[in-house]
Amino acid sequence: MVPALLILTFTPITIPGLDERKGKASRSDSPDRISLGPPVWLKSHNVKLANKYTPAMTIPENIVTYGLNKEAVYPPAPFSPGERYPEYPFQSIATSPNHVYALVRDCLRRLGLDPEHFGSKSWNPLEGIVRPGDNVVVKPNWVYHKNKGSGSQESVTTHPSVVRALLDYIWIALAGEGTVIVGDAPIQGCKLDELLRARNWHELSEFYSQNGNMHVILEDWRLEVYHGRTHLTFQKEIRKHR
Secondary structure, eight states, X not given: OOOSEEEEEEOOOOOTTTOOSOOOOOOOOSTTOOEEETTSOOOTTTOEEOOSSSOOEEOOSOEEEEEEOTTOOOOOTTOOOSSOOTTOOOSOOOSSOOXXXXXXXXXXXXXXXXXXXXXXXXXXXXBTTBOTTOEEEEEOOBOXXXXXXXXXXXXXXXXXXXXXXXXXXXXXXXXXXXXXXXXXXXXXXXXXXXXXXXXXXXXXXXXXXXXSEEEEEEEEOOSEEEEESSSSOEEEEEOOOO
């Protein structure tokens, strides 16, 4: 079952090597919290949001909304919606309901983004935040490749179906062209390749490569990675900024 509470937040974030501007780093404590980062980012209280493609606009520093659906379950890859929404740009439709997609879509509606076009083919909730040609960063939570406690893996990492829904609206705002980097800095001992493979994260990149010119890149932002040798020893790998 999907956790009943899904949180979507736009928050300040700076990724080393991607943007030289200094801002607050973002840390999300919810496994279903998504952060949209540079070069589309937010600064201090009610200030201007802009990049070289996007006219400045004023929005609060942190915008948070949430949705509830106690009947929701995580859908299988490629995580397409279970119904054809008016704005949905692709042919792929799931054969069963996708409550996660519906929750993310409703969160964008509740944020009041492009309200005059909601329910129509031209609804573009991220217009003015993301523009064609932009480079966009999406930060899910990739904390650890397994849950050492009694809970599910989804209480440790964001499920890719949450990000797939958001990526569709980024695709709309980019007009199908651009680059989206999906990344995080997990715990140093996390086997990220194993995590991404087990949850079918790579199917996101494959889906968009087959449907337009939006390139989705999965990145590991850790500067230190620990490779276990035995249960008592490990090898430390030091990485440099890109």
